[in-house]
Amino acid sequence: MVYEPSSGGNAATRHAWRRVPDDPDLEEDLGYRIVDWEVIRAREDDAGRLMFLPADEEMLRDDAFILADEDAVCNVEHRL
Numbered sequence: 001m002v003y004e005p006s007s008g009g010n011a012a013t014r015h016a017w018r019r020v021p022d023d024p025d026l027e028e029d030l031g032y033r034i035v036d037w038e039v040i041r042a043r044e045d046d047a048g049r050l051m052f053l054p055a056d057e058e059m060l061r062d063d064a065f066i067l068a069d070e071d072a073v074c075n076v077e078h079r080l
Contacts, residue, residue, distance in 0.1 A: 035059070042067070 026032040036055040042048050050073055052066035 037066075 020029050024030050026034065037052045038055060040051045040053065042051050048070065050068055050070055052068070054060055054064050
């Protein structure tokens with residue numbers, strides 16, 4: 001899953017950030033929506049880059065994708 005800002009989001013102000021809870025809800029408090037993405041290795045030998053493609057075909061048509069070196073990516077759920 002990747003988090004993306006929902007459309008029409010408001011610019012954050014210092015005052016708005018002070019009102020956000022310490023453990024904010026991503027959708028309610030921060031205006032993000034959860035989006036499923038598929039991870040594909042760019043090479044079959046498990047080396048090199050990872051390609052992230054959105055499950056939503058409409059987003060893919062809008063050129064939404066990420067290409068990243070594997071060592072630049074981490075699972076934040078495992079870092080908590």
